[in-house]
Amino acid sequence: ATHKLLLLAGDGIGPEVMAEVKRVAQWLEQAGLASFAIEEDLVGGCAYDAHGVAISEAAMVRAKGADAILLGAVGGPKWADVPYEARPEAGLLRLRKDLQLFANLRPAICYPALADASSLKREVVEGLDLLIVRELTGGVYFGEPKTITDLGNGQKRAIDTQVYDTYEIERIAAVAFELARTRRNKVTSAEKHNVMRSGVLWKQVVTDLHARAYKDVELEHALADSLAMQLVRWPKQYDVIVTDNLFGDILSDLAAMATGSLGMLPSASLGAVDPATGKRAALYEPVHGSAPDIAGKGIANPIAMIGSLAMALRYSFNEGAVADRIEQAIAGVLASGKRTGDIAAPGMETIGTEAMGKAIIAE
Amino acid sequence: ATHKLLLLAGDGIGPEVMAEVKRVAQWLEQAGLASFAIEEDLVGGCAYDAHGVAISEAAMVRAKGADAILLGAVGGPKWADVPYEARPEAGLLRLRKDLQLFANLRPAICYPALADASSLKREVVEGLDLLIVRELTGGVYFGEPKTITDLGNGQKRAIDTQVYDTYEIERIAAVAFELARTRRNKVTSAEKHNVMRSGVLWKQVVTDLHARAYKDVELEHALADSLAMQLVRWPKQYDVIVTDNLFGDILSDLAAMATGSLGMLPSASLGAVDPATGKRAALYEPVHGSAPDIAGKGIANPIAMIGSLAMALRYSFNEGAVADRIEQAIAGVLASGKRTGDIAAPGMETIGTEAMGKAIIAE
Numbered sequence: 001a002t003h004k005l006l007l008l009a010g011d012g013i014g015p016e017v018m019a020e021v022k023r024v025a026q027w028l029e030q031a032g033l034a035s036f037a038i039e040e041d042l043v044g045g046c047a048y049d050a051h052g053v054a055i056s057e058a059a060m061v062r063a064k065g066a067d068a069i070l071l072g073a074v075g076g077p078k079w080a081d082v083p084y085e086a087r088p089e090a091g092l093l094r095l096r097k098d099l100q101l102f103a104n105l106r107p108a109i110c111y112p113a114l115a116d117a118s119s120l121k122r123e124v125v126e127g128l129d130l131l132i133v134r135e136l137t138g139g140v141y142f143g144e145p146k147t148i149t150d151l152g153n154g155q156k157r158a159i160d161t162q163v164y165d166t167y168e169i170e171r172i173a174a175v176a177f178e179l180a181r182t183r184r185n186k187v188t189s190a191e192k193h194n195v196m197r198s199g200v201l202w203k204q205v206v207t208d209l210h211a212r213a214y215k216d217v218e219l220e221h222a223l224a225d226s227l228a229m230q231l232v233r234w235p236k237q238y239d240v241i242v243t244d245n246l247f248g249d250i251l252s253d254l255a256a257m258a259t260g261s262l263g264m265l266p267s268a269s270l271g272a273v274d275p276a277t278g279k280r281a282a283l284y285e286p287v288h289g290s291a292p293d294i295a296g297k298g299i300a301n302p303i304a305m306i307g308s309l310a311m312a313l314r315y316s317f318n319e320g321a322v323a324d325r326i327e328q329a330i331a332g333v334l335a336s337g338k339r340t341g342d343i344a345a346p347g348m349e350t351i352g353t354e355a356m357g358k359a360i361i362a363e
Numbered sequence: 364a365t366h367k368l369l370l371l372a373g374d375g376i377g378p379e380v381m382a383e384v385k386r387v388a389q390w391l392e393q394a395g396l397a398s399f400a401i402e403e404d405l406v407g408g409c410a411y412d413a414h415g416v417a418i419s420e421a422a423m424v425r426a427k428g429a430d431a432i433l434l435g436a437v438g439g440p441k442w443a444d445v446p447y448e449a450r451p452e453a454g455l456l457r458l459r460k461d462l463q464l465f466a467n468l469r470p471a472i473c474y475p476a477l478a479d480a481s482s483l484k485r486e487v488v489e490g491l492d493l494l495i496v497r498e499l500t501g502g503v504y505f506g507e508p509k510t511i512t513d514l515g516n517g518q519k520r521a522i523d524t525q526v527y528d529t530y531e532i533e534r535i536a537a538v539a540f541e542l543a544r545t546r547r548n549k550v551t552s553a554e555k556h557n558v559m560r561s562g563v564l565w566k567q568v569v570t571d572l573h574a575r576a577y578k579d580v581e582l583e584h585a586l587a588d589s590l591a592m593q594l595v596r597w598p599k600q601y602d603v604i605v606t607d608n609l610f611g612d613i614l615s616d617l618a619a620m621a622t623g624s625l626g627m628l629p630s631a632s633l634g635a636v637d638p639a640t641g642k643r644a645a646l647y648e649p650v651h652g653s654a655p656d657i658a659g660k661g662i663a664n665p666i667a668m669i670g671s672l673a674m675a676l677r678y679s680f681n682e683g684a685v686a687d688r689i690e691q692a693i694a695g696v697l698a699s700g701k702r703t704g705d706i707a708a709p710g711m712e713t714i715g716t717e718a719m720g721k722a723i724i725a726e
């Protein structure tokens with residue numbers, strides 16, 4: 001089958017790392033391993049520069065028609081002063097919301113060859129393999145009211161609203177429990193029920209769902225602040241962590257950084273499976289951001305972006321064997337000592353974005 | 364002068380570590396170094412057990428009359444099912460709100476003798492000395508509406524509201540800039556302006572105040588998720604970090620854990636200076652929580668609690684020299700190799716709570 005893939009390279013290092021995805025996709029096609037119908041479009045600051053919005057309606061139509069979307073990264077200081085509704089992040093947020101990509105899966109894996117790249121001690125991160133399941137279409141990211149009001153006398157009032165309904169918590173918790181069953185069978189649910197009513201409801205709904213349908217999975221509850229500490233102290237105690245949109249934003253970045261593999265980690269944002277077609281909307285993107293400080297230099301690590309293609313092959317296109325080949329090639333390149341700057345130990349020789357892409361293909 | 368000190372030991376390890384504060388205070392009085400009028404009362408789960416509320420009106424009157432409050436810790440699984448309004452944390456939150464303790468200062472210091480106790484590499488934490496300035500009376504902790512509503516059909520909706528007004532941001536930013544001037548002259552302000560309107564206002568108000576009154580201080584802005592990562596990667600890049608109530612909750616725990624000194628770190632929560640009396644409401648407490656898992660065993664580390672007394676002597680009682688003596692005694696005890704379990708390297712001999720309190724006095 002030919003897979004309809006939409007590439008949204010975005011801003012900063014996005015286009016550089018996406019170029020390596022194109023290189024890999026092209027090679028897969030030439031080798032007869034997969035067939036793609038690739039479209040490309042703009043999202044983020046580059047879309048604002050071209051169209052005055054963070055994502056155009058045409059791009060949204062393409063996104064809805066694609067089997068999977070690969071996204072590079074959005075944002076950068078260049079767009080610090082654009083109107084709030086048109087800021088680069090608004091494009092990504094609209095994709096998440098309109099496609100109802102409620103389940104964001106962020107694996108935090110410590111690659112053995114990179115265990116020394118972490119600021120954490122080797123014994124703390126070696127062998128680490130946890131998965132953060134972040135709710136992505138609710139909470140304070142989207143709740144209304146979300147306003148800034150002028151109160152007069154030089155005073156303004158800003159309001160953001162965290163809203164969660166039972167069904168939103170239930171569906172993300174179900175994803176976490178299902179994934180735990182394919183892993184080490186443990187779920188840790190994080191909230192702040194001691195200060196937030198949404199935390200109270202979150203804890204209750206997760207507890208009820210567990211009792212009803214997932215008693216075979218070990219469930220533990222944690223406060224988000226305490227979990228952040230434990231992720232630094234001894235992250236290997238976790239298997240699957242499920243949490244809301246805002247805590248998930250922070251905790252997943254934290255977990256990724258702790259592994260020392262930030263430039264290595266892909267993520268998947270998934271919608272519900274359509275019972276009629278068996279399909280689900282899906283967007284794959286690196287955990288890292290647009291890294292404006294190194295953009296344009298050809299030194300960004302393309303592995304998280306190429307790994308995102310592998311994830312798409314596995315989860316959206318049912319091509320697990322091809323995904324395996326890509327991931328083995330990545331592991332092989334690392335084992336051979338090839339490194340971009342972000343994952344190199346001090347004193348190690350480094351290679352650029354393009355050389356890394358080519359090395360993975362060669363492997 | 365005799366200092367009016369209110370001790371609220373609270374729950375879990377609170378009473379154990381507070382007992383050592385009493386021992387130190389008594390010794391200071393006997394040595395003629397300070398004079399206290401000490402009162403004691405209940406807060407948290409123990410107050411609920413006694414009075415059915417997390418803090419009694421009588422205790423609130425005492426709190427308002429004290430020159431400073433020392434608080435142990437609140438909460439624990441025993442009170443998981445008490446009504447939301449009476450949960451242990453509500454006592455602490457009421458103290459913060461009613462006394463308008465808007466400025467929470469949380470130093471994250473890596474004690475040289477403990478650099479190996481961190482899960483971070485020695486070179487990452489050695490010499491670390493940063494200060495988190497957390498807004499403590501606003502944001503999602505207190506904003507209304509804060510509700511759970513029954514929608515029927517088994518569905519509920521939970522709402523929490525993050526509210527910030529200009530003046531709230533301005534006064535906490537001013538505290539951060541003032542403190543930076545006494546330190547390394549750098550402030551990092553953290554928010555999520557890319558998804559939260561309160562983040563937009565936060566960044567704007569901090570930027571304006573800086574331009575108006577603190578141009579001599581270096582100011583940098585960071586997204587809260589990215590700051591969490593950087594706190595793990597290379598925390599020594601920071602001096603003073605200023606942030607809102609919820610981000611401050613997470614980031615300060617994280618910073619404290621990274622230092623390896625969690626059981627060591629006191630914090631101060633301060634109100635505004637009353638221009639008439641020159642006084643400010645103040646509450647001092649350890650950064651660590653009630654640690655129900657080790658409560659009652661006599662093994663908790665009392666240093667953060669004793670350090671909180673030192674902070675009270677310095678900031679509320681103007682007894683900097685006495686505070687210095689306490690802090691030097693703590694450093695001396697550590698240098699002599701005495702450790703409670705939380706800060707001991709593997710294989711090291713450990714001592715209990717009481718022995719640690721006595722060792723500090725002896726020193």
Ligand SMILES: CC(C)[C@H](C(=O)O)[C@@H](O)C(=O)O
Nearest residue numbers: 074075089092249557558588
């Ligand atoms: C770019 C930004 C809107 C986004 C978020 O906050 O969700 C990013 O930090 C992420 O984690 O994907």
Ligand SMILES: CC(C)[C@H](C(=O)O)[C@@H](O)C(=O)O
Nearest residue numbers: 194195225437438452455612
């Ligand atoms: C006990 C709890 C309400 C409190 C908070 O969330 O502020 C604690 O975590 C803290 O950081 O002081």
